[in-house]
Amino acid sequence: MAPVKSTRALLGQRPTVLLPPSNYVEPSEEDLQAPSSQLQLDWAYGYNGRAVGAVHWISDEEFVFSVAAVAVVQCLHPARQRFFVGHSQRITCLSYCSAWKLCASGQIDPKGGQGPFICLWRPADCILLTVLVCPLHEDQITSLCFSPDGNQLFSLARDSANTLAMWESFLPGKTSCGITSAGMELPHVYRTPVAKVATGKVGGFGMVGSKDAANFQVAIFDAGKTGIGLLLKFVHVVNGPELQGRSAIFPPSSAPRHVLNCAWMDGECLACGDNGYLYMFQGTSASCSQRIATAALGFAVPLKNKELLVASKDSVLHFCHFSHQKLEEVAAVPFSQLKGGGLLTAAGPLRPNTAALGTAGLLIGSENHHLFLLDPLERRVKQLLQLSHTGAVTAMAVHPEPQMKLLATAGAQDATIRFWDVNEHQPVVGRVLKFEEDQSGIFSLAFHSSGRLLACGFGDGQLQLLSFPALKPVPGGRRWAGAERLAALCFLDPGDGYGYGGYGMGMDDMLAVGSWDQTVYIFSSSSSSKSPLRLLKGNTSSVTHMQCSAEGTYLMTNSKDGQVLYFNVLSGERVTQETVKNCSWKDWSCPMAWHTMGMWAAQRHFGISGIKCCRAFHAVTGEALLAAGDVSHQITLFHFPSLSGKQGFHRYDGHGGFVSCMATLPGADPTTAAALLTLGGDDGALLQWRLVSRAVAARAWHEEERQPQQAMRLREGTKAAAPRRRPPWDFEDAEEEALKGRGAARGPWVQHGGTDLPYAEQLEEPLSRQPRRQGGTSGGAGEAGTCPRAAGAATTSLAAEPKPRRHSLTVAAAAMVAAERLRAAGKTTAAKDERPTQRQHGGLFAERHWLDSGAIIASVARQVKRSGSDGG
Template identity: 25%
Template sequence: MDGEESAGDVKIYLKGRPIYLYAPTTVEESNAGPPSESLQLEWVYGYRGRDCRSNLYYLPSGEIIYFSAAVVILQNVEENAQRHYIGHTDDVNCLAIHPDQVRVATGQVAGHNDEEGEPHVRIWDTSTLETLHVLGIGDFDKAVCCLSFSKLDGGNRLVVVDENNYHIMSVWDLSQDSPEKICDTKSSTEEVLAAEFHPLEENSIITCGGKGQMSFWTLEGDSFSEKSGIFDPYEKPKYVSCLSFAENGDVLTGDSNGNIFIWAKGGNTISQAIEGVHEGGIFSVCVMKDGTVLSGGGKDRKIIQYDSSYTKTGVETELGENFGGVRMLNEGNEGMILVGTTRNCILQGTPDLQLNPIVQGHMDELWGLASHPSQHQFLTCGSDKQVHMWDSTSRSVVWSTELSEPAHSCCFYPDGSVAAIGSGTGEWFVLDIETQEVVTSNTDGNEQIECVLYSPDGNYLALGSRDNHIYIYEVTDGGKSYSAIGKCTGHSSFVTHLDWSADGAYLRSNSGDYEILYWMMPSCEQEINISAIRDVEWATGFCTLTFNAAGVWPEDADGTDVNNVCRSNNGQILASADDFGKVNLYHYPCSQPKADKHVYKGHSSHVTNVSFLFDDSRLLSTGGKDMSILQWQVVQ
């Protein structure tokens, strides 16, 4: 993007196309330096349980450790506190705990960052959050999918499996200051779902995965020998989905047929079978310290307990449908268990009494975000049809409800009593915040409602659609009644952002082909007299293409690089959500091209939205495909 000024206006180029952004008559001086305010990551809402395994553990510090997006989270449930490891540049994919219970290894997928965007492993200290080693930059393909520390030698070796077509398995020597690869081998052309050093056999590694893969590897110097698991006389499953170890060295596996097989220590044959214990696949088998065993089903959502001789004890529980199936089981503190679920939740409790949610999240692409106008709460909605109201102080879900359609956009009525929610199908809903009931619903067009916004006085609701139109409704009865009064027609691409003027007389809009248009309300006519809108005071700053946000556009931007912006309520700072997993903080106004900024990482996907709380104490950001919500403290 080049910037040039003519009579105060700014011209920027997006995809080689000149965009004119009109300046106010008196231009407030724009500070091109970064703001004095900064952001500090305070809380991560979400857990990656939908498609990851072996990602939830209990630490001696009293914290649970898990990951979401590019952040590894250490959460103290009792103290309602989180710490965060943010060394990764993209999705964290796997996690292993060192035998010392202090160090951990985490592996990531290929990412945005050129320098450390390649798949790699980071070994770090959970007490200090200090990175100790970065392994394998240039060695791994696509992503790191499995990790395990050796047990008998005190954790001096690490086994790593990547997502190469042959799922290359490598072993690394960690006893040196600079870890070195000892050897590697092609492990399987099928998906590898687990790889573990045997806790009682020094050079033994077990892997399992797709097409009934069950392999017993022996590390001999700098090479491997392999024995395949023999399933006879039992049916070979499509997937061996998880493995665990009994205290005597037996290997326990769960598979896609709902069977648990016990493989006696030192052998590659099945010594005992517990068949058909789950309807559908088993995603996790956990051996507890007292010798009892738990298995978790994905489809049937059940947790079943067995004694140390693998006989059912009669204790079992079923997770609520809203939580999903069991993804990961682990022993917590004082007989408690931790349950990670396929719907991105974490539960804690006992299998014979009650399991309570301690982490909840969305489970599909997330775009909708709105801050409450007078409380420390915010609303999110996503393609999973879920609407969650969150409390930023207690860091928890206040309530959840499910819509009939995937949701994409949301906003609060000025008094916070209702919220409008736009769907992916052209239908939109008005939700009563107190009862969570749908007050009314309407349909405009058959394409996605990209953005929704009430006028500051609450008299109007504007809905920007993917069909290029903006639909305008008159609002009465305190946000309960809606009547269509017209639509704004003139954009040649889908509407992306909206702002109302402070007096509700004008609306401005951006579109997918980088237009900025102005509309008179309530007539819905386009205002083409630029002098009429130069000095309009805008109630919000959501439009990405305006004079006061010109500086957020990077050089050579293609127009989709910035997904959303939000001006703070005090008008001092501007936050942007970009396509590279970053949240950016600028001075406001931000009219100088290439304005300096603070950059914050944590998301692994495109950042879809940002919103300041009503008192500017916090900034919220949402990740698209990472489905996470990050809560940032604004530090003055």
């Protein structure tokens, strides 16, 4: 077979000429199949602190929470996790029904206009049982709540009316032993709630149900996420499926701006205000109000013997006692003074907003994405369970020591570096590095091969070198590489030696820094000199990815415009593909190259920025694999190299935002990868995937896969519309319609069947620009006077003309006849020979305004006004 000289491929829809290695052979049929290796979710790091009430105990040792698009069931002893991956977008709310041991979770609206949906699933095995899709729900499902017996589910969503829906009979099967799925096709999809009611203009982002089954009520509150008003409503079911809501009445002297959280105690509702007041409601009126703190209150949890634990958002716990309709504060303990609490507040104050009380302790979640276990009796923090960065995360680096399995991540918004112990599946408490003075964020991280140096690239062009594990700046470690974002870092360390500062680095160790100013800066990592050794130029856009050859001689770069360039690091000169086509590369991370063109061909819909990151590696399963993360929140797994558009691959859900970074963890053999780490850029999730030979891939629920011909969002059936009141611009009266034989046809600007207005090409025939015949009208304008039938006569004469046909009346005709009607009503005395010119002008005017019904009505009104002004 003759060798292939070059290949013209589309990388991100951009044509690029690529050269294969000298030993390249065409891929076989086996190479085109999907890999036999697969990814299986092993651990999820992070916590969604945006949701209120999104953590629940489901047993003495297990609790459920959400991160990104994954619902996690975590056990304390032994530490393990189960995952529900049935959502296609970020999970926004979560509820648990202890009566049926069932979880309900809602998400934000997926792309494509399908609408947000609710998943009901069993936490015991994470099987999806039911999907609820309400046509009125839009944007996101903000809150969910079960009735005490589990027979009713309430869902609240963001739409124009902030609709609250009640669902019944939503489970596919119930038995005395619980919910069963034997002999059933799952999931069942339900679209019609038994009741729904608009809750008002203020959106509700929280919902808590009372524990009293006989007098069950739901409290809806705004959770401080809306700036247009205060919301606290109590909703109960009356007369069967009917919902009735009543607004809460606050004391005029101490009314809050927002209600941040609610809880129920002995049939009374406790409401936490943003003014530091705690309110107790009997019915709809506040029977008691007490100021607990100067800061806003995050939650209130009833304890035993009328005791109450209230947390304020200035990181203080308030232990209170309730007696005789009055709250008495027993103690106020800051989080920093709790046993083990000082480490939690090392990176800043906590802002608690969620709590769940169980036998093992009190689970507390915060707005800044902390989830930890507290012993309220001993007043100590038992365990930090989860945490996330407070903003977007775009940098990740794995420590080179295989046995350590330590991971560092950096925030692009909070300028914070956090560390994770992958062996113990937990964040490293207290080892948080925060750059208080920096506001540009950290966008790249890299460990030296010795593990004793960490490089950080900032958004303003600053490069910082830190010693590890001390995390102290090394002498001369602060340098500048231009004035734009440093998007890629790569250590070029060909050998060991006795280097600067005793960090175990060679004298020739170099650090490559890829900047958004289109330049790659080469620094000496073993010298205190702040000036770069050389500059690598040639990119015509910002450098986004970079990788070095195994021997550290060559550098490959990708840029925003899809360029693939190669450089000789020692000489600083740009080299051709021919020079490096047989080169082996270390830590493959460039999405655009000859080895990855099949990855782009298999996903042709992605542009240059569609695939955010990739990683090639040898797996412990014996295959060479290529993993990619993209803007569709998914992870794909290919063979490596991936060369054909027919390349098979596996796809995995779990992230709720674009996948910004990838890294691998070594197995027993350091040259092979046992796990893949993926970082969500804006969902706060760090997911660890285990590489296995076979796995059952968990996929999000997508209706188009099950019912490709049926839209996910369906309009509910409506009653026949009431007779329409004719607007003043609707000139087609009954006599005209009878003459045309169209019955009760409506004007062209009326929305057809309640749907969108048809475009111009959907009408039967366009309006002709031929002038109207002079003899087509009987009688002049003065003969019409103010008779209401005069306008009808004028339009009838127009309808009698052979062209244009009246059954396809357009806006121009509407404008002309409206003008004729005003003239006939005595509004004008213009001569008849002026009307054709006016009509032609109106036709040209209407053709430029085929936008929507509002534009059409406006065009008619302008024609009427113009006709009136012309006639004086």
